[in-house]
Amino acid sequence: MFTVTTGQLLRDAMASIEQAGTGEEEPAPVLLHSPPSDRAGHGGTVGWHPLVAIAAAGHIVQHWSDGWQHKGPFEVEAGSPAGRAAVLLYPGTPSFASRRLEAGGHPSDGIRVRELCGHHGCAEDAPAGPGSRCSAHFSDPVPTWRKDSTYWARIAIDAWRTKYPTRGEEKTLLDNERHRLIEGALSIGMRSSDLHETTGIDRAAIDRIADPQRAPEWEGHPLDGPA
Ligand SMILES: [Zn+2]
Numbered sequence: 001m002f003t004v005t006t007g008q009l010l011r012d013a014m015a016s017i018e019q020a021g022t023g024e025e026e027p028a029p030v031l032l033h034s035p036p037s038d039r040a041g042h043g044g045t046v047g048w049h050p051l052v053a054i055a056a057a058g059h060i061v062q063h064w065s066d067g068w069q070h071k072g073p074f075e076v077e078a079g080s081p082a083g084r085a086a087v088l089l090y091p092g093t094p095s096f097a098s099r100r101l102e103a104g105g106h107p108s109d110g111i112r113v114r115e116l117c118g119h120h121g122c123a124e125d126a127p128a129g130p131g132s133r134c135s136a137h138f139s140d141p142v143p144t145w146r147k148d149s150t151y152w153a154r155i156a157i158d159a160w161r162t163k164y165p166t167r168g169e170e171k172t173l174l175d176n177e178r179h180r181l182i183e184g185a186l187s188i189g190m191r192s193s194d195l196h197e198t199t200g201i202d203r204a205a206i207d208r209i210a211d212p213q214r215a216p217e218w219e220g221h222p223l224d225g226p227a
Contacts, residue, residue, distance in 0.1 A: 002033040004088070005072030006057040013050035013057075032086045034079025046079035046086040049106050056088065056103040059113045064090070064099055064130050077120065080104070087116065092131075094144045099131040127181075128159035135184025153185040157198050182209045 012030045020027035029047030037043035048056070060071065072090070077100065079086040085104025092098035100116040115126040117134040124134035133140050133152040142151040160181055178201065185195055192210055196203045 002035075002076045003073040004032065004076065005074070006060050007071070009053040009057040013053040016050045029084075032076045032079060034076045034081075034086055037078060041082050042078060042080050044079065044081045046076075046081050046084060046104075048084065048086065048103065049111070051107050052084070052103055052105060052111050055111050055113050056101065059101065059103075060088075063115070085112075089120065092118075092143075097131040097140075097143045100126075101130075127156040129155075132156060132159070135180040138184045138188045150185070150188060150190055153188055153190055154198065156181060157185065157195075161199060179209060182206055186210050 009030060016027040016030060027050050030050055030053040032046045032048060034043055034046055060074075064071075074088040074090050077087040077089040083104055084106065085102055087100055087102045090096075090099040098118045098120065100118055100120075100122075101113060102116055103111070103113045105111045115130055115132075116122065117124045117126050117137055118131040119133055119137040119140055122134060122137060124136070126132045127134060132155055135153075135156065138150075138153040138156070140152060142149065148154070160177070181199070182195060182201065182205075186192070186206075186209065192203065192206045195201065195206050199206075
């Protein structure tokens with residue numbers, strides 16, 4: 001298992017930049033060794049540009065700062081040497097949920113640092129900040145001080161609601177994201193009435209997702225009603 005800390009990333013990046021000096025030469029990459037993988041193009045040594053390493057370390061310090069534990073060490077969970085991208089995993093403790101981020105790129109074509117769903121191996125975005133779970137993983141274990149098994153669903157719903165603050169009609173027009181959120185929350189046993197309350201999504205829309213077999217609700221004029 002190859003592990004790394006934020007301090008190590010910063011030290012290696014600074015050493016490489018210093019060594020390259022002010023010339024035209026590319027600084028030596030910061031090397032991360034990712035485990036072998038069945039996926040083509042994955043597994044092996046990923047060379048992060050030093051500025052990618054600094055961006056990833058900076059992101060961790062800024063966003064994973066609710067405990068010194070989160071400064072590392074991190075496991076390198078996966079890597080794509082060709083894409084120069086690697087996933088760092090903080091495996092978590094009973095009280096801190098696991099956290100993951102993907103970083104890669106090059107200063108000339110854009111450095112990317114992305115928070116991933118905290119579930120090992122999942123490539124979805126984290127819906128509500130570091131360690132949060134995508135709708136497929138709402139049933140993941142929650143940190144020990146959280147007694148509520150709907151914790152992951154609730155923070156995702158809060159984040160979604162902040163993103164789409166309006167109530168009612170407009171929300172019925174939203175997309176797959178809304179659908180997955182509702183499906184995920186229903187699958188861990190949240191009730192339609194609770195979901196209506198916490199999301200502001202129309203109750204009939206939630207019921208249709210809960211029970212797609214049911215006849216669709218008639219939405220036209222009452223006088224044109226279904227035969
Ligand atoms: Zn996930």
